[in-house]
Structure formats: C-alpha cells, structure tokens
Amino acid sequence: MNSALSPEHSQLASDARRFAVTHFVNTEYYDLHEKFPEDIWRSAGEEGLLGSFIQKKYGGRELGYLAHTLIMEEFWRVDPGIGNILLSVFGAELLQQFGSEEQKAFWLPLLAKGKAISCCAITEPDAGSDIFNVSTLATKLENGWSLTGSKQFITNANRADLILIFAVTDQSPGAKTKAFSFFLSDRGGSGLSAQKMSGKMGIRASDTAEIRFTDRFLPGENLLGDLPGNGFAQAMSLFNINRLFACGQGVGIAQGSLDLLLQYLRENPSHASSQIIQYRVAEMATSIEASRQLYLWAGYNLDRNNADPGLIAMAKLFAGETGVRVVREAVKLAGPKAAAGGHPLSRFYRDAKIVEIYEGAKDLEKLTIARQVLTAR
Ligand SMILES: Cc1cc2nc3c(=O)[nH]c(=O)nc-3n(C[C@H](O)[C@H](O)[C@H](O)COP(=O)(O)OP(=O)(O)OC[C@H]3O[C@@H](n4cnc5c(N)ncnc54)[C@H](O)[C@@H]3O)c2cc1C
Structure with a gap:
C-alpha cells in the first residue's frame, strides 16, 4: 500500500x-x-x-x-x-x-549520535512569516563577522551546542534575496545570551527560547557556504525539508489520538457499538490515511531532488488540520475521561495546534499553494 x-x-x-x-x-x-x-x-x-x-x-x-x-x-x-x-x-x-x-x-x-544539539534561529520579534523583516545584522570585520540582534521562539536555543543564525549581510536596498546569510556559532565566548520561554500551551517537553547576540564575533569560516548572500536560498530549501518533518507531527498526533480513543472504546464497549461513533472513527481513520499518503508522496519526491513546494505546503496544511480535527473529535467522544487531568488526550489537545503555527503558518501555506495553482493555469 x-x-x-x-x-x-x-x-x-x-x-x-x-x-x-x-x-x-x-x-x-x-x-x-x-x-x-x-x-x-x-x-x-x-x-x-x-x-x-x-x-x-x-x-x-x-x-x-x-x-x-x-x-x-x-x-x-x-x-x-x-x-x-x-x-x-x-x-x-x-x-x-x-x-x-x-x-x-x-x-x-x-x-x-545524540552528543550535541543544534538549533536554527530565524524568527525575530518583528520577523516570522515574512523573513525579509529579519534585522539581526552581521557586520564584516577584517577577520570575521560581528553579529547583533535578537531571535525569539527558537527551539532548543537555550541548550544548543550549535546555533545556525540567519542574519542580514547586505543592507543595500537592491540586495533583496541576496541580503541574507547563515552563520554557525557555538555557545562559547561573549556576546550571546539565551532565555527559555516558559508556560507554552503545548509541546512543553520541547524547549523554546529567546536568544540575543551583542557584538558576537564569529570567524570568517563560520559563514555557511563559500560566499555571503546565499541565506535566503538556503532558507527556502530548509523550509521544504522542515515542512515535511512537520507533516509527521500532524499525522502522528492524529494517529495517537485515534489510538487513545480506540483504547477508550475497548474499555467502554457499549459506546463502540454506536453507529454515530463508528461514523466518526471511520472519518478520522480516512483523514489520517489521506494525510499520510500526501506526505509520503511529497517526501518521496523531495528525496529524489524533486522538491515541490506547493505539494509540501498541501501536505503540511492537511497534516496540521488533520491533527487538530482528529484530537478535537477524540476528546469529544471520550468526553469527561479525556478532559480529566492527566489523560494524554488532554495533553494532545494542547499539543496539536503548534503544527498549524510553526514551519509556515496555515494561511501562509495556502498562499504558497494558491500561487502555484494559479500560475499553472
Ligand atoms: C513552539 C515554537 C517553536 C518554534 N521554533 C522555531 C525555531 O526553532 N526557529 C525559528 O526560526 N522559528 C521558530 N518558531 C517560530 C515560528 O516559525 C513562527 O512563530 C512562525 O513562522 C510565525 O511567525 P511569527 O511568530 O512572526 O508570526 P506572524 O508572522 O506575525 O504570524 C502570525 C499569524 O498572522 C497570520 N499571518 C501572518 N502573515 C500573513 C499573511 N501574509 N497572510 C495571511 N495571514 C498571515 C497567520 O495566521 C499567522 O499565524 C517557533 C515557534 C513556536 C511557537
């Protein structure tokens, strides 16, 4: 299959x-x-x-x-x-x-091997969906670069051994997509501070942090790639890959929610015989399988150097929506037991929404899809 x-x-x-x-x-x-x-x-x-x-x-x-x-x-x-x-x-x-x-x-x-952690710092207080607003500035020095700026909502920035930083390297008005570069930084030395962001709605076992660079010196060889100005193209390639990974998150949380509902139905067999519940279970299983097949196809192509941003955006959009919809239904059908403190479904309910927010907000995915569909006509 x-x-x-x-x-x-x-x-x-x-x-x-x-x-x-x-x-x-x-x-x-x-x-x-x-x-x-x-x-x-x-x-x-x-x-x-x-x-x-x-x-x-x-x-x-x-x-x-x-x-x-x-x-x-x-x-x-x-x-x-x-x-x-x-x-x-x-x-x-x-x-x-x-x-x-x-x-x-x-x-x-x-x-x-799980001996070091990396993070990738793109989002800033004034730049998320629109990365052209990124303002962290890398200034060229004789023997390297000096970085100043701040990033927010960065997964593992408080514990990463390696930080990939997206920064402006060319401020000239015509630079546009050639304005940015990625840099590698370890945690050592001065000019870097990070603060964990606590109290997230979901995925709370996953750290998220703000990170600040103040005249952070990086040697010339810490630039990613041979020349500055390639950061935007590198980021576009990264988004295709990470949006695919996010599909696994959406489908995984949907499948996990269905697993938990089935466990509840085994413990409450009278509910399982209800035709209404059977309809809902069938709808959940169908959307999970459709969502999985969509990301398998997107990933199959990506792995063959045939990345299709529109297809990946469709897969991510559908996986995120499937995760949110299936967990909502599962919580509804399991009722008070799911809402009770400590039931994994209540945690899954809080966790699901993030897939529609990061790695491209849901409405931004729609714009990517629409652009591709409209230009193909
Ligand atoms: C838990 C968590 C972990 C994260 N990890 C990382 C990380 O490791 N590295 C990193 O760089 N970033 C990370 N992010 C940031 C995440 O990718 C951004 O939050 C996301 O890209 C949205 O950007 P923003 O926060 O600036 O929101 P905005 O860009 O302000 O968007 C907010 C909302 O506005 C709407 N919107 C914005 N622009 C448009 C538009 N053009 N059309 C229609 N609607 C629009 C959308 O509904 C969107 O959800 C993380 C975020 C979270 C919450």
Missing part, C-alpha cells in the same frame, strides 16, 4: 515505534515540569534514530528526509512534546547541504 516506503523505511518506522513505546514513559511529568527529556534524547541517538537523513560518512543512516518524517510520526504518535527530541538536529539539513567539509565532519557525527 505504501509504495513510497522502502524496506529500510518500514523497518525504521517500526524501530521508531518500538523505541517510543518503550522509552517514552512518565510523559505527563515532562509536560508538567516543562522538562527536556535528556536521557530519552541520548538513547535515541545511541539507537541511530536522530540522524536518519545524515550521510553515513558523518555517522547517520543516509535514508533521506522521508525517513526522519516517519520517525517523527511514530514519536509524535506516542508523545508530541517528547517526540520533538528529533528537533535536536534542527539545522543539520542546512549544514549537510551547504556546510564546508570541516563543519560537517565536526558537527554532523555529534548531532547524529
């Missing part, structure tokens, strides 16, 4: 499922205390589940971006907040594509 999946993909998905079911325990604790699950993250690295898209020569499994998305689905199916340990390699996609041999040889094996 899933022709996009190779035997390695299928095996990886079942390994990821087994890992999540075995290791994601005390899930409520991590949510309640907003605690990053450090031990689980390390174990996932040891089992080779963090760097599935990283090339073998850098310690990964070289199975493509679809592989990482399949793991994401299985992890989010069991617990979305803990499942975001996969974002500990956020930025490795950029590094692998555009980094120097030295940068890749140093960082990628550490990230793949």
